[in-house]
Amino acid sequence: MVAVAVMGADEPQQSTLPALSTDRLELRPVEEADLGLLIQLNSDPAVMTHIRGRAATITETRAEWSQRLTRQSNPARGLGYWLGFEDAEFVGWWSASWFAPRPETSGIGYRLCTAGWGRGLATEGARAMVGQAFADPGIERVFASTKSGNTRSRRVLEKLAMTHTATWTRAGDDRLLDSEYDEVGYELSRADWRTQRRRTARADPGVPE
Ligand SMILES: CC(C)(COP(=O)(O)OP(=O)(O)OC[C@H]1O[C@@H](n2cnc3c(N)ncnc32)[C@H](O)[C@@H]1OP(=O)(O)O)[C@@H](O)C(=O)NCCC(=O)NCCS
Secondary structure, three states: OOOOOOOOOOOOOOOOOOOEEOOOOEEEEOOHHHHHHHHHHHOOHHHHOOOOOOOOOHHHHHHHHHHHHOOOOEHHHOEEEEEEEEOOEEEEEEEEEEOOOOOOEEEEEEEEOHHHOOOOHHHHHHHHHHHHHHOOOOOOEEEEEEEOOOHHHHHHHHHOOOEEEEEEOOOOOOOOOOHHHOEEEEEEEHHHHHHHHHHHHHHOOOOOO
16 A cells, blocks of 8 residues: 555545445545555556546646545535445445535546446446435535546446536647547436436335435
8 A cells, every 4th residue: 555645734634424335335435544545546547548548647646636535525515535345345436526616516426446347336336426415405416527438437327317418628638639538517406316216216115215
């Protein structure tokens, strides 16, 4: 494990996020001490294909998580980042993140080790993230974005019944000319989520509304 300080001494972060679980995943809040695992995950070029087009450096991963654990987390509202474990093995991270300029929305995200791909784990964890976001009565809408060419990720968002609402080019991306690298945005409103849950509960009375 690589020990690297994520945050400055002037940025204490008191995590009060809950631990969550799904059928196969134990999800626990990301802590500063997890940076080694996150660096390992970001060092796999396959994992990073649709994110940076290459493995991230330690410095980039440190900067990424400094921002995620401060500006993009709000433990008091139950919003932030979770590591996922299947049978005690680290499989990746999921988020229901906080975005201060739009306090009525939460961002859903995920990044899994390749060994975890293709078994529905991303969708399973992301569904828990949607539930966690809407557990905050102030959240009206969940949002997610991915690259147009990230078919697996788009499929996850479609399986969550999220709607593709926007396409844009991310400034600063040096691959702008290829539409595969356009950013696509997906949304799910609280009302649509409630309807979806009612339908699931009717189809399977064992599932709580
Ligand atoms: C995107 C990612 C989270 C998907 O994880 P996953 O566990 O494979 O996702 P799931 O198994 O829940 O669903 C994947 C879906 O894509 C489909 N899929 C799998 N391989 C595919 C491929 N090569 N092309 C198209 N679709 C594919 C699967 O069939 C599945 O859909 P289905 O259930 O309808 O059959 C994972 O690949 C990942 O972490 N990638 C790297 C990080 C990343 O890109 N994160 C998203 C950035 S926004």
